[in-house]
Amino acid sequence: MNGTPFALGLAALGVAIGLGLIGSAAMSGMARQPEAIGKIQTPMLIALAFVELVFLLTLFLGLNMVK
Amino acid sequence: MGDLLHLGTTLLAEGGAEHGAAHHGANFVGLMVYLVAIIGVVVYLLADAKKGLNNRYFTRWTTQRLEQLYLFVENMAVGIIGAHGRKYIPMVMTLWLLIFFGNLTALFFATSPTADLSFNLGLALIAVFYVQWEGMRANGVGGHFKHFAGPKLSGALMILTPMIFIIELVSEMMKNLSLSLRLYGNIDGGHKAAEAMNELGKSAYVPFGAFLMPLKLMTCVVQALIFTLLFCVYLSLVTHADHGDAHGEAHAH
C-alpha cells in the first residue's frame, strides 16, 4: 500500500476547486449578462479542459506508479 | 462479417491477456475492426441523411440532426477562427464524428478507439500538424517560425529569443500530448471508474457502474466538443494574421 490514492485525492481536490472557480465565475458572468452566454461558454470550456488536463496527467502518472 | 468480428474479439482477448489487466485498448486488428465499424456507422448515417437533402427544409430525422451538428460546427469555426474558418469545416466535422462515435462505442463496449492512447495520439498529431501546415501556408515558412520566437526584442534581451523559441516548440509538442491525453484520460478514466464501481456492487449483483452512463454520455459530447474547439483555437492562433494586420496586432498583445 502506497500513498497514491491519497495523492490522487489531493490532486482531485485541487482540480475540483479550480473547476468550481471557473464554473462559478462563468455562472455569475452569465447571470449578469445572459445575452453573452455564447461568448462566455467557449472560453469557459477551454479553461475547464486545461484544468481537467492537470488531473488527468496526475491520474496517468499515479496509476502508473501503482503498478 | 461474423468471422471478422470473431477475429477482432479474439485478438482483443489476446491483447488483454498479453498485457494483463492493463487498459491498453485493442491491438491493431481489433482497433481497425472498431474503426471500420465506426466509419461504417458514420457513412451509413451520412448516406441516410443525404437522401433527405433538398433545397427546402429537411424533414428526414438524420438530415436534421446532421444539419444541426453542421451549423453548430460552422458557428464554432467561424466564431473562433473568423470568416476564413469555413474551409476547415470538413476537417472539424470529420474529427467530431470520429471522436463522438468512438466515445459512444466506449459506452457499450469493453474498449473503443478513443480509449486507446495511440488512436488519440494519431488524431492529435493530425490536428497539430494540420495547424502547422496551415500556419506555414498562411504566414510562409519563415513567418511561421518567426511566430514561435515571440515578440521582437532588442539589445541584451535578444538572449531570450532562442529560449522563447524552444519553449514555444515544446509547447507545440505538448499540444499533442494534452489533446491525446485529455481524450484518453476521460474515456479510459470513465471505463476505470465504471469498473471500480461495478467491483463495489459485485457482492450484491448491482452494476453501480451503469449509473455512470449519463455522465459518460455527457463526457462523450464534451470531449468531442473540446477536441474540436481546441483545434479551432490553435488554427485561429496561427491563421488570424490572414485577414488584416490590425486584427492580428490586437490579438498578439
Place this chain on the structure above:
Amino acid sequence: MSSANNSKGVPYILKLVIGLVLMFGGMYLSVQKPEFMSFQESLEKSGIPLDLGKTVAIIGVFLILTPLLDLFFFKPLQESITNRTTELEGTFTEAENLRSEMTRMKTEYEDRLARTEAEAREQIQSQIKEAQDLKKQLMADAQAKADQLRKEAEVEIANQKKQALTELRVHVATLSLQATEKILQANVDTDRNRKLIDDFLTTVEAKN
C-alpha cells in the same frame, strides 16, 4: 478565399496513396514490431501504453477519410443550405416586392376612388343647381304667363263691361223713350225728350 482553395494543391489521389502507405506502414509497425520500435517496450513498462503503428495507421485513415466525407456529404449539405438560404432570400424579396406593388396599387385605387367620388359629387351639385335654375326659370315663366293671362282677362272683362254698359244704356234709353212716349203721347217733341233722357242717364251714370 478562392486563391486559398486553389492553392490547396494536394490532389486526392496523392492523399489516397500517402494514406494507404501510412496505413500499411502502421500495420507493419504494429504487427511485426521491427527492431527500432523496441523503445515502446520500455514505455510500456513505465506505463505508457503506446503503439505507434496504430497512430501512423490512423493518420493514413484520416487522410483518406476527410476528403471522402467532404465530397460525400459536407459539400452537398453546404450547397443545399446555401441554396435554401438564397431561395429564402429570393422569396422574401419577392414577397417584399409584391407587398410594395400592392401598396402602390392600393393607394392608386384609393386616389381614383376619391377622385371619382369628388367628380360624382360635383356632378350632382351641378345637376341640382341646374335643376334649381330650371325650377326658378319655370316658375318665373309661369308667373309671367299667369300675370299676362290675368291682365288679358281683366282687359276683356273691362271691355265686356263697357260693351254691356253701352248696350244697357241704349236699351234703357230705348225703353225709357218708349215708356215716356206712352206717357206723354204727342206733347213732347221726340228730340227734346231724347235729349232730356240722355241727360238724366248721364247723371245716373255719373251717380253710378
